[in-house]
Amino acid sequence: VTAIPEDAAPSVLYVIGRVNQGIRREMRKRLAGWDLSLPEYTALSVLEDRPGLSNAQLSRRSLITPQSMIEVLGALEARDLVRRDVDPAHARVLRAALTPAGRELLASVKPAVAALEDQLLEGVPPRQRAVVLAALTTMMDRLAAGPDAR
Amino acid sequence: VTAIPEDAAPSVLYVIGRVNQGIRREMRKRLAGWDLSLPEYTALSVLEDRPGLSNAQLSRRSLITPQSMIEVLGALEARDLVRRDVDPAHARVLRAALTPAGRELLASVKPAVAALEDQLLEGVPPRQRAVVLAALTTMMDRLAAGPDAR
């Protein structure tokens, strides 16, 4: 079949931006009931998987500056959702971890987030989901390595 | 082989957020020389492909409020990068389109953006790129349709 001139395919950069915009909106609604901001929720999630990360490590992993991350971490600590202990090997480093309250709150919010993710992935064939995740992870690594050359 | 316990796979929601964060950072650097913000660049790109969109249409497509979009559009109009003409069929609607200056500016910036996209996609097998784009587009549509039910 000779194709009828289709709409030009939007760039990956563009689509990622739009999807992200939509996700943020939805997440904010879903997190509002628990008085959690999106960056706060994100930090909690990361700390659940990787307890003991320092502010510097967290910020690098999130591709934001340590100054931005410290604010998030500070808010979580103030609410006793996160505890930060001095690294035994380096007194300057504070290693963060969830408190029981943090774990509990995170557990109570997770279903709402999972529901959103399920809703978005509904339209994507299961076999392709792994491909998408792998591709995005590759892009993430490249963005982390690129400018810093750390 | 019995697998050694791997790191838990991060969620798609999470990875999209991180990638987007990195992209925004890079884009801002690359656009700074032309005194363009990321939302401004995005709007110019969309208008190149779809001339004649109104502010309301543009904002829906971008998953942001019309109030947010009007600011972007206003800035572009003030710099004479975008022109807005009254719809002949509806005096309330203003249809936007690039001016020659807007087209020229966009053309001069595009290579820098394309370079970033190429860099990010370098690590993704070409055959998988279409899958990623399709999946993300599906997610975008779902986000647009969901809450509005428009």
Place this chain on the structure above:
DNA sequence: CCAATTTCAGAGTAACTGATATCG
């Protein structure tokens, strides 16, 4: 002294909610 970490302070970007006016 240097590099990395933490953290305060001030800006800045980009989005939001609320409200008003106009058009068909």
Place this chain on the structure above:
DNA sequence: CCGATATCAGTTACTCTGAAATTG
């Protein structure tokens, strides 16, 4: 009068740059 559009005004969310102190 209603629904969609445009748009002004004020506010919030999140990140940034700059600078300073601390530690190994």
